[in-house]
Amino acid sequence: AIPGISERMLSDRLTELAGAGLVLREVNEGPPLRVTYRLTDAGAALDPALQELAAWAKVHLPRSWPCAGAGRE
Incomplete structure (x- = not known):
């Protein structure tokens, strides 16, 4: 789910x-x-660590960043 790859x-x-x-x-x-x-x-x-990174990204990365919305539910 990486746009443009x-x-x-x-x-x-x-x-x-x-x-x-x-x-x-x-x-x-x-x-x-x-x-x-x-x-x-x-x-x-690695799944638990990646889940933590995803949770951090939802809070701290602006939606306008490339791939910031990838995998969001």
């Missing part, structure tokens, strides 16, 4: 997260070839 940038970030052990990259040969990602236990363990 290119496929290349998304792919690069997911590759970095996989390298850090936060996501697993799985290639399904297909056809068609499909790549999926899922959180590792370490990645899932």
Whole structure:
């Protein structure tokens, strides 16, 4: 849910997260070839910290900031 992100940038970030052990990259040969990602236990363990950051952002970031409203419910 990141407005304006290119496929290349998304792919690069997911590759970095996989390298850090936060996501697993799985290639399904297909056809068609499909790549999926899922959180590792370490990645899932970040959820409480990310929820706290989201709560902080709702209070402290102006809505006009890029991505400030991303993921808001």
